[in-house]
Amino acid sequence: MIKVGIVGGTGYTGVELLRLLATHPQVQLMSVTSRKEDGTPIADMYPSLRGRVKLAFSSPENAHLEDCDVVFFATPHGVAMAQAPALLAAGVKVIDLAADFRLQDTAVFEKWYKMPHSCPDLLKESVYGLPELNRATIKSARIVGNPGCYPTTIQLGLAPLLKAGVIDASNLIADCKSGVSGAGRKAEIAMLFSEASDNFKAYGVSGHRHLPETVEQLSKLTDDKVGLLFTPHLVPMIRGMHSTIYARLTQTIDNTALQALFEDAYKDEPFVDVMPFGAHPETRSTRASNMLRIALHRPNDGDTVVVLVVQDNLVKGSSGQAVQCMNLMFGLEETTGLMHVPVMP
């Protein structure tokens, strides 16, 4: 059994980790920290876990995280980098669901996250936790930066095209739509039901923190300079993410060959589903599961390929992907504890 600790279990990625780990057959949950909720039974805060998670939140001091095999950080940016060095020194592996270990360029991190990075050396060692592109390095990693939700969809939606060199990497558009849970469990006016329901809007059009991470990773897939326009929008639904990606073809390639690029790339992937050419994936077809689905379109048989990608932002876009990484890091079957059938309707 893998001994697991969670730092920051009160947010949505934290409770989603708990949902997944509560039925993971190889995991023993050791402690979940929350300074504010120290002593509160977790199931008091989340009645969905009554009878399933018996632990109470503990203060970091009493959590004995150094006795764990792995610690997940489901915390605001900046927390993991403060605690990771001591845990690693104690032989504990670290998976950060925030951004502390996603970017490898310290300057870029500090520009977008407005804070100094306290352990740039670890930043170099850390592995970007997208199994479909980095499986081998994740397996041997001590520290994983779990990808952002949007970047997961954009990378998996573009990777086969970039690797094949058939699109103009300098002219990419990702028009992305996310459910509200992506904003986390924070008391913000804009995320109130009465504000976000029956409403739709873009946000961060002039700049969003998921952009640099995506560009940094996409750049590894091509020798060309990557130019990406990324427009996030807020959808009145709890879970779900839909990315509509536009890329210009630079070579003559027919639709069958385009489709084959994706089917070949993902044919052995347990959590990436390439749907038939021209399909319209729905976010709910991935709800509460670790699946990500992709479909290709080529409007008017023109030179633009449109890639549609859906996932559950809290699972493949966050906590599920983190568990997938954990499975790899500990030599388990990658799908262990992650084979939930999507909840529909």
Add this chain to the structure above:
Amino acid sequence: MIKVGIVGGTGYTGVELLRLLATHPQVQLMSVTSRKEDGTPIADMYPSLRGRVKLAFSSPENAHLEDCDVVFFATPHGVAMAQAPALLAAGVKVIDLAADFRLQDTAVFEKWYKMPHSCPDLLKESVYGLPELNRATIKSARIVGNPGCYPTTIQLGLAPLLKAGVIDASNLIADCKSGVSGAGRKAEIAMLFSEASDNFKAYGVSGHRHLPETVEQLSKLTDDKVGLLFTPHLVPMIRGMHSTIYARLTQTIDNTALQALFEDAYKDEPFVDVMPFGAHPETRSTRASNMLRIALHRPNDGDTVVVLVVQDNLVKGSSGQAVQCMNLMFGLEETTGLMHVPVMP
């Protein structure tokens, strides 16, 4: 492995059965019938099942249901009673998710469902599939009438009080609220998103088919005549049911004793959670799981006890309960394949 057939797999109770059975470790899914969709891969209609359910729908003629160990009917009222006799004769057990085998009084059935009952003898043999009240008989049943969603909440919410004889059975009120999926997957104007969203209404206030079934079952728990007012409402949410039940106390009993009635009644029940006195259960705390949660209130310490009951109408209120019955009928651990942690948020 239990060989399972499903008649009518295209509706919401059908697809929910598929979700549950796809990961049930003791089940082999043999065939799912739909005359209209004969030959269509199930996962084409329900992409959430891509990679998880490989069968195509088959016409009833080709389904070989007589080779199954058990057949679920997720069909409109009237279908199961037409096909059950032949299946039973072939040694196949039957679980009907519709109303054909819920009522034991033929006349009552015919009055409320406006059709003759074709096998009144089987009606007598059939068992009402509420495990918490009828576990022993379900275990040995050949044919089970799976309870309605509303009746499940009302019976489990009132059973400890009726059995203890502390309330006026002739003066019960159940003010119930259901998510829209309870109306099924039928193309009806009133269930369109643009009609049902951002809206709330009562329906069937003057009479609803779940009333006679509930009264018939409640009457088994008391010698007094049962008088029940049942008011269903439609809530703009997909899944979830909340019943607010009002009962007048006829005896002096303090809150601790009231609470003890429920805790004792359900202390060994894996799917009934008695929350602390005065709690407010939320429907989402049961979402996509087989849990039902109950909390008691006594406003102003008066003589009315208010029982709050929540469940997922498609799981404990329908398909999950049917699987729970199947587990009992085949001697499996009752919780097999049903230990999903509720999806929250």
Add this chain to the structure above:
Amino acid sequence: MIKVGIVGGTGYTGVELLRLLATHPQVQLMSVTSRKEDGTPIADMYPSLRGRVKLAFSSPENAHLEDCDVVFFATPHGVAMAQAPALLAAGVKVIDLAADFRLQDTAVFEKWYKMPHSCPDLLKESVYGLPELNRATIKSARIVGNPGCYPTTIQLGLAPLLKAGVIDASNLIADCKSGVSGAGRKAEIAMLFSEASDNFKAYGVSGHRHLPETVEQLSKLTDDKVGLLFTPHLVPMIRGMHSTIYARLTQTIDNTALQALFEDAYKDEPFVDVMPFGAHPETRSTRASNMLRIALHRPNDGDTVVVLVVQDNLVKGSSGQAVQCMNLMFGLEETTGLMHVPVMP
């Protein structure tokens, strides 16, 4: 033109007042106060008002409220009673949308609102602003306590029955359901989209502040002692309120006579619609309008009458009713500026 000031225009009742007053033909909006937003153009906070409301928020010091003819308080409890005496002394009428002037019994106020009342004399003078029951006194009032949203539905749903003396006043149940905007525009975790959406729950079952106000007013309609059980619930919709009210008949009365009680009581009321006996009013049939609709049921022709009442909680349940009172206080046609057709779908 009536010169109008608003204290506390940043919440939902405030912005709804602005929506209604912006097109009211007899109103000149003078100032809207918010200490926190002093100087911010109102339309910057509420882009729905761009081009329609040109004022900026002003601090209370600069608002010159004493030059207004009437001031609305769309503030937390306790604010209106602090400022009302000076305004009244300056000849300004006051309409409070909070609870400061709803209850006439100071002790009851202090028990439920956990604060001393600073002007009990004004409490005696103030008029409860429910025009259908108190039209005459509202017309001559200097100070009006605008009713709570729930109490409006319960009183209008029960008044004809209580006045006729045909029900048991000691045994009333109001099972009420409200959209989320009733909780106001406050950054609370429980009101986040990801918490309140796709979910249903009761709250305050053991005691809610709208109870004493309702009982106090209902008691004026009958000589009997009023006993009311009031259970509020939260519905995942922005606006709308549905009350399901249960009353036991104490006299033989047929449905035609029951219906006539309501039709007679409200035949001249512009904002109360008595629907046909047995109808199921939907909240959306009142959305964004000042209408309240009522329908009667008598399940199984028994001795319980079920009254269904719907309204928009922010209009007839709050800001619209306040404008209706203003119209009366200033001798205008009662419907002035309030004839919006409900928005459907």
Add this chain to the structure above:
Amino acid sequence: MIKVGIVGGTGYTGVELLRLLATHPQVQLMSVTSRKEDGTPIADMYPSLRGRVKLAFSSPENAHLEDCDVVFFATPHGVAMAQAPALLAAGVKVIDLAADFRLQDTAVFEKWYKMPHSCPDLLKESVYGLPELNRATIKSARIVGNPGCYPTTIQLGLAPLLKAGVIDASNLIADCKSGVSGAGRKAEIAMLFSEASDNFKAYGVSGHRHLPETVEQLSKLTDDKVGLLFTPHLVPMIRGMHSTIYARLTQTIDNTALQALFEDAYKDEPFVDVMPFGAHPETRSTRASNMLRIALHRPNDGDTVVVLVVQDNLVKGSSGQAVQCMNLMFGLEETTGLMHVPVMP
């Protein structure tokens, strides 16, 4: 008073016309036809109109539409072209909310709508009813083809850029998102609450009927060949439309000048609001009103301008725009009956 008839009043554009016309001070509603609902009081089908619309639906034979001054067609494609010639001959003006008179190229109509056009001559005479671009011709038109909802946003979002010749007209992308009411009031499985709620998807990516109309109109604004990629998506909200439009700049132009293009173009428009550069308009800021709001972005100060456009699809995107056209055709103030303040929250 303008005598108005409506053909096909049972759908969402029909009932929205009724909402708007019920309070229009210069309109007398003469008849609303529905063969299926002949004799049914309109308010029985739409209780939101109780007390506000007293007419019953009438069969076309009894509607005496030839006595009207103007007839709106809120019908499926193909109905208006069958009835328009006789009405025009009788001196009645016609406004079609469907597509019969939007496209001026008969061949294009027949290709996309799969039916022959029965009056190609009228097609030539008809005017495309987008007042901001065609005000003069609408004023003198006998027959108006009311624009589609998506095309309204795309045209008003691109017109200032195309007219100024600063973008590459051959490389336009419109990523559009619509509320569910855009699909109309038809009993379709895909539009059920349980299907469309808590879900997001694209549809018609490979070709949507609003594309040819948009291209035809955009082509009038530029000498260059228009190339448009149009991707519609379905948002789980009743009303509202958000278009995210991407255009490549072909000239050096700073953001101030870009913004000025829009502010100049729309400075006298009562229903087009140009928000500050970099704003994020929300659909709800236009809910139930005839307003359309636009904001510009220029990510990373690159050569792509992103135009965000929001409207209520049933008002400015349909019925409100039709009333705006009627006002122009009859010499009324353009804003008459259309000055509703958006409903927020």
